[in-house]
Amino acid sequence: MKYIVLFLITFSVLNAEIPPGYYNGTDGLYGEELKAALNDIISGHTEFSYADVWDALKETDKDPNNPDNVILLYTGWSVTNAGYPTWNREHVWAKSHGDFGDSPPCGTDIHHLRPTEPGVNSSRGNKDFDNGGTQHPVATGCYYDSDSWEPRDEVKGDVARMILYMATRYEGENGELDLEAVDAVNTYPEPEHGKLSTLLEWNNFDLPDDFENNRNDVIYENWQGNRNPFVDHPEFVDLIWQHLTIDFTANIFSGEAPLTVDFSDLTNSVGDIFSWSWDLDNDGLEDSELQNPTFIYQEEGSYSVTLTVQDENGYTATLTKEDYILVGDSNIPVIILDDSFEESLQWTTISLGSFYDWTRTDNASGSSHPTNVPDGEWFMYMNNYGGNEPAEDWLISPPINLVGMNDPTLSFYAWKKYADVIPGLEFKITDNFTGNPSSTSWENFDVGFDNISGDIWEEFDEIDLAQFSDENVWLAFQYRSTGTGASSTCAWAIDNVRVIGYDSSNSSDILLPSEIALQNYPNPFNPSTTISFSLTTESTESTEI
Numbered sequence: 001m002k003y004i005v006l007f008l009i010t011f012s013v014l015n016a017e018i019p020p021g022y023y024n025g026t027d028g029l030y031g032e033e034l035k036a037a038l039n040d041i042i043s044g045h046t047e048f049s050y051a052d053v054w055d056a057l058k059e060t061d062k063d064p065n066n067p068d069n070v071i072l073l074y075t076g077w078s079v080t081n082a083g084y085p086t087w088n089r090e091h092v093w094a095k096s097h098g099d100f101g102d103s104p105p106c107g108t109d110i111h112h113l114r115p116t117e118p119g120v121n122s123s124r125g126n127k128d129f130d131n132g133g134t135q136h137p138v139a140t141g142c143y144y145d146s147d148s149w150e151p152r153d154e155v156k157g158d159v160a161r162m163i164l165y166m167a168t169r170y171e172g173e174n175g176e177l178d179l180e181a182v183d184a185v186n187t188y189p190e191p192e193h194g195k196l197s198t199l200l201e202w203n204n205f206d207l208p209d210d211f212e213n214n215r216n217d218v219i220y221e222n223w224q225g226n227r228n229p230f231v232d233h234p235e236f237v238d239l240i241w242q243h244l245t246i247d248f249t250a251n252i253f254s255g256e257a258p259l260t261v262d263f264s265d266l267t268n269s270v271g272d273i274f275s276w277s278w279d280l281d282n283d284g285l286e287d288s289e290l291q292n293p294t295f296i297y298q299e300e301g302s303y304s305v306t307l308t309v310q311d312e313n314g315y316t317a318t319l320t321k322e323d324y325i326l327v328g329d330s331n332i333p334v335i336i337l338d339d340s341f342e343e344s345l346q347w348t349t350i351s352l353g354s355f356y357d358w359t360r361t362d363n364a365s366g367s368s369h370p371t372n373v374p375d376g377e378w379f380m381y382m383n384n385y386g387g388n389e390p391a392e393d394w395l396i397s398p399p400i401n402l403v404g405m406n407d408p409t410l411s412f413y414a415w416k417k418y419a420d421v422i423p424g425l426e427f428k429i430t431d432n433f434t435g436n437p438s439s440t441s442w443e444n445f446d447v448g449f450d451n452i453s454g455d456i457w458e459e460f461d462e463i464d465l466a467q468f469s470d471e472n473v474w475l476a477f478q479y480r481s482t483g484t485g486a487s488s489t490c491a492w493a494i495d496n497v498r499v500i501g502y503d504s505s506n507s508s509d510i511l512l513p514s515e516i517a518l519q520n521y522p523n524p525f526n527p528s529t530t531i532s533f534s535l536t537t538e539s540t541e542s543t544e545i
Contacts, residue, residue: 300328
């Protein structure tokens with residue numbers, strides 16, 4: 001089935017120069033699991049003394065229009081980089097919130113240290129962050145009261161991402177403090193900083209700009225060797241602190257009319273769910289406000305189902321499962337595979353050349369990436385520009401079961417940019433994947449990659465798979481480049497891979513042969529392996545393996 005997830009908040013960000021693979025292992029994670037994975041990535045950074053911070057800030061906060069000046073955080077002024085008394089080193093996470101002073105690692109972590117005008121720094125003091133108060137007479141874009149400080153609009157997101165970085169980087173491991181972002185003010189002297197709900201708003205209000213991205217790059221490349229993940233991926237903030245994992249299921253998925261179906265909401269949320277809205281027959285109208293409704297389908301057809309939920313924090317998410325309920329006979333197409341890569345990656349990626357690999361990404365910005373996505377937010381991307389050698393990289397589907405399927409067809413979207421003397425991408429199919437693409441016998445399909453236009457998504461549809469009916473097959477996209485630089489590499493992207501067919505048995509029971517080949521990769525185990533299989537029916541209660 002095709003799952004489309006739409007979130008209320010979207011991002012369009014000019015990404016910094018994120019090293020390939022830096023955030024490996026974070027796909028599909030959210031909440032505390034994502035926070036823990038990011039902590040593992042960014043912990044153990046190179047530490048410096050508090051005196052070293054002077055030199056670091058001269059580089060990280062340098063005025064791009066005047067290299068002898070720095071930009072002050074709360075005023076936005078460009079001033080000489082000579083240091084005090086013109087400016088001093090501001091701990092954005094107030095150092096008294098945990099009492100870590102100027103000592104490493106918290107007290108000298110450059111990701112939350114910024115140059116500020118001394119008088120403004122004194123006014124901010126150790127206040128938590130929140131909206132409102134009296135306008136500051138010097139930093140006129142800032143407001144404050146007895147227990148909170150509101151920075152100017154241009155750096156609200158910067159402040160939020162610095163505080164949330166500290167709450168992620170320092171988790172009480174290896175004798176370090178456990179810093180937490182909380183939804184409160186007056187948090188001194190606890191190792192806490194607020195106000196979390198306001199910081200979440202600021203992260204969405206003020207997305208990373210060139211200055212903040214460059215600062216992140218400089219800290220990573222020249223100083224600490226770690227990055228602020230929320231500058232690279234501001235969407236991580238909502239995934240950790242304000243996440244809705246929306247999902248639902250049904251007790252049955254097909255049958256003759258009239259068909260009675262019970263739906264069950266499976267949504268998880270940081271806050272309590274406030275409302276449910278179901279469109280159960282794909283007519284654009286609300287059919288139920290119940291959490292777990294029942295619906296009777298009176299007419300034959302294929303029905304998409306949409307659920308929209310809202311939690312107590314006002315965060316909204318929508319999930320559509322296309323062609324989810326099938327009412328009637330076998331003339332209704334069956335969705336055998338439908339993957340827009342919105343969930344965790346189920347495909348196998350194998351690199352036989354270059355250190356780059358196919359990557360699941362939602363990066364729809366920058367000159368080398370698509371500027372839009374045909375379905376959802378995520379897609380698969382490969383580009384060997386800057387690689388260490390010519391590339392050969394495989395994107396291989398899980399096994400696709402065509403047993404009992406008539407007239408199976410394939411469709412997908414592809415995107416290409418830049419030039420090579422070879423097309424750079426080939427589409428292949430096999431009915432016996434060995435786990436090693438080099439030793440597998442593949443059938444090449446000429447789907448027309450040679451004719452694809454640059455920098456736009458092209459749909460390839462109704463690719464005939466009839467010769468593979470009654471077999472298990474694997475689909476593969478093979479990327480190759482002749483080199484590693486300009487005019488010798490192409491950038492390719494793949495999205496919304498769909499296989500449909502018609503149930504030849506005219507029955508909800510699909511019998512597999514008594515013996516089928518299930519391949520594993522890697523083989524031998526190193527140190528673990530994956531054995532994948534797929535079924536052509538949603539109902540697996542009677543399945544035996």
